[in-house]
Every structure is written in C-alpha cells, then in structure tokens.
Amino acid sequence: MSDNASHDEFQDHRELNQALGIFTTDPLIGSGLPVWLPNGSIVRDELEQLARDVARADGCHGVHSPVLAKRELFERSGHWAKFADDMFPVMQLGAAPGDDDLVLRPANCPHHALAYAASRHSYRELPVRLNELAPMFRAERSGVLSGLSRVRQISLDDTHVFCRPDQIGDEAARALRSALHAQEVLGLPVDYVRMSLRDNGAGYLGTDQQWGDAEAALRLAAERVLPGTGLELVDGVGEAAFYGPKLDLQVRDGRGHEETIATVQLDFNQPERFDLTYDGEDGGRHRVAMIHRGTVGSMERVVASLLERYQGRLPLWLAPVQVCLLPVAPAHDGPARRLHDDLLAAGLRPRTDVDGSLGARIRRSRERRDAVIVVIGDDEIASDSVQVTDPAADFRGAVDRARFVAQLQKAYDSRARRIDW
Numbered sequence: 001m002s003d004n005a006s007h008d009e010f011q012d013h014r015e016l017n018q019a020l021g022i023f024t025t026d027p028l029i030g031s032g033l034p035v036w037l038p039n040g041s042i043v044r045d046e047l048e049q050l051a052r053d054v055a056r057a058d059g060c061h062g063v064h065s066p067v068l069a070k071r072e073l074f075e076r077s078g079h080w081a082k083f084a085d086d087m088f089p090v091m092q093l094g095a096a097p098g099d100d101d102l103v104l105r106p107a108n109c110p111h112h113a114l115a116y117a118a119s120r121h122s123y124r125e126l127p128v129r130l131n132e133l134a135p136m137f138r139a140e141r142s143g144v145l146s147g148l149s150r151v152r153q154i155s156l157d158d159t160h161v162f163c164r165p166d167q168i169g170d171e172a173a174r175a176l177r178s179a180l181h182a183q184e185v186l187g188l189p190v191d192y193v194r195m196s197l198r199d200n201g202a203g204y205l206g207t208d209q210q211w212g213d214a215e216a217a218l219r220l221a222a223e224r225v226l227p228g229t230g231l232e233l234v235d236g237v238g239e240a241a242f243y244g245p246k247l248d249l250q251v252r253d254g255r256g257h258e259e260t261i262a263t264v265q266l267d268f269n270q271p272e273r274f275d276l277t278y279d280g281e282d283g284g285r286h287r288v289a290m291i292h293r294g295t296v297g298s299m300e301r302v303v304a305s306l307l308e309r310y311q312g313r314l315p316l317w318l319a320p321v322q323v324c325l326l327p328v329a330p331a332h333d334g335p336a337r338r339l340h341d342d343l344l345a346a347g348l349r350p351r352t353d354v355d356g357s358l359g360a361r362i363r364r365s366r367e368r369r370d371a372v373i374v375v376i377g378d379d380e381i382a383s384d385s386v387q388v389t390d391p392a393a394d395f396r397g398a399v400d401r402a403r404f405v406a407q408l409q410k411a412y413d414s415r416a417r418r419i420d421w
Ligand SMILES: [Zn+2]
Pocket: 107, 108, 109, 160, 292, 293
C-alpha cells in the first residue's frame, strides 16, 4: 500500500485534525471556542515555550493581566469607538448602566500600557518590554467561524515595548528580526513584508506628523533587516491599525490565501491617551513611544498554519508522538520498554504500541503522523540497534541505539525541522 496516500491531495487543518486529535469543538460549548485536546496541548506548549524563549532573548519581562476590564479602559484606548461591533456585550454588574460595566478585552495593549504606568521610568532604564501570551476576544458571527483559523478567543503571543523616540529604530528592527527568526524556526515561509498604511477613511487616531514619523521609522527598520532575507517590502494602503502604521509578515495558507502571521506596530496614540511618560535627562517628563510586536503569532492561527504546511507531519520538536516504538513480538517488549524509558529520561515523547499485527501498528502510527517509527526485533537486539523510519527525512535504516537517542535529543533541543540521520 502507498505510504503517500496523504500527500496526494491537500488537507486543511480541520481534515487533518480528524486523525491527529489536536482540538475539538462542541455545539454545547459554542462556535469558535475550540478545546485543545492532549495532543494539541503538547503542540501549543512547545509553541508557547518558543515564544517565551524569543521574548527572553529580547530582554522582555513577563506580565499576567486579566481578560476583563471596565468599559472605560477601552473607551480611553480608542478600541470602543473603533471595535465595539466586534466586542462581546457589556456585562453590567452595578445597579445602573455604567456603574460597574465590564467587557472581555478586544486587545491586550491597554492592560500593558497600565502595567508600564504602574511605576515611574527614567530615560536610562528604557526600553521596557512587556510580554504576555494571553487571550483576547472577538464577537464573530457563528457563520464565519472555522476550526482554529477563525475563533472567538485568540491566544496571542503579544509584546509591548515602551521606549524613547530615539530608540524606535532599534526596537522596530529588533522586533522584525525576532518575528522573522520565529517564523524561520517554525518553517513557515514568509511571502513578503507589508508596510501597512492608512487610507482616506475615518477612524484613524493621531496627527499627520505622527503618522509620517511612524512610517519613516518602520521603513528604516525594514531597510536594516530585510536585505539578505530575500523578502520585499510592499505597501498595503488601508491595512494600518487605527492607532498607527505597521509592518506585517504575510504568509500564504495551504490553499494560497494570504494572512498576517506577525506584526510590528508603532503607536503614538496609546501613550498619549494613557499619559505614558518617562523622566528625561533634562529632568522633565517626556512622552514614551509604544511598539506592539508579535513573533510566533496567535496559537490558534499558527497551529492551523503548521498543520497545513506540514500536512500533519510536524517536525520532531512539535510532534505529539516523537517516537513510536513497535516491538515485533512479546519477546521484544522488554528491550522496547527499556528504550522507551531511555527516551523519557532524555526528555523525549515516546509511545510504545503492542496491540495488533506489526503491519496494523505501523499503519496507525503513520496515520497519527508520529515523527519517527522504530521497530525492535531479534536482529536489532542482537546488534544493539533500532530499525528507524523517518518519513519527513525520507530515511529508513538501522541506527545504533545510543546514537539514535542522541540524534533525537539533538534535533529536539535545536528545534530542527529535519533529523540529520
Ligand atoms: Zn498591542
């Protein structure tokens, strides 16, 4: 039978999910509210760890903030005027409207702005970079919701940088570099970088001068980072955020649809609305600049993209089952179990299957898209080796047992997209 049945035609992430068990949806929970199953949680935990590693390498500090806030917070930030239609209705807890009105947040930025405002900052300690992988909410109509790609709760890897105006160039370049690095690790090819600008429409906040300065700073950052990457900067008029222009990393999904996977946005408006300042060298208070940056993106969208990009066969570091161990006969169960324990001790995710014929077990492992399949029989035990099948690397052969564990550990630690057998 063909090993490549799944390659014959493109499957979207909802189709792939049938065999992979990444998430489930239930009408009783509601549309656009997927539940991450154990396999999906493994993938998501790995992605969250990548997001944390990138944030830490960039000097970000973690914060945790609530998903709710008073309506006034979003009136102040400008979200209410622009986004009220996409927000869930107000929860009125007080006796009268406006008394104690809470809403689910449409963005994390205002919470982070107030986290910055919680203490005074000297010009010497800037930039301050705050990172949180946190949910935000969209009151999408149930008809447009689909799998993980359109959801009502979005778990975003979100960083806000507060810096002096003279630091904007460096910070925007750093953010763009980190976003490109994260997508490179994921193996999601970025198509181009979009310079998202405002159009003639209403609803944009800020002065012409601010928009002009912000655009110039982002262009400069792109000119510093993009040469050598093969990526072009393409203008997108009407694609700006309401508070400022942005650089968007554009990717194509498996069906060729374009989407934004990570952004760098410059914002002169929220710092004014929340009166965010720093103490300058001259002793006076100065307006701080704010940069919104994403690197890994939203957990829902990036997992949908990864499943489709790899057609379910995720790289070892993301795969829910990294090694499927298949002892040929009961006599081989003991050695298989010992290898299983060694893989666990090396920090890997093995699974040992003993039920059914060897052929049926290999078929099930392939359907689950386990990263590596290992068969253990008399020959392997005699030679202290394992029989390895790695479909992603198109490799099949005997590998020394100790070398096998070391190779997997190396591939996992380095988040390799392919194992170099
Ligand atoms: Zn933001």
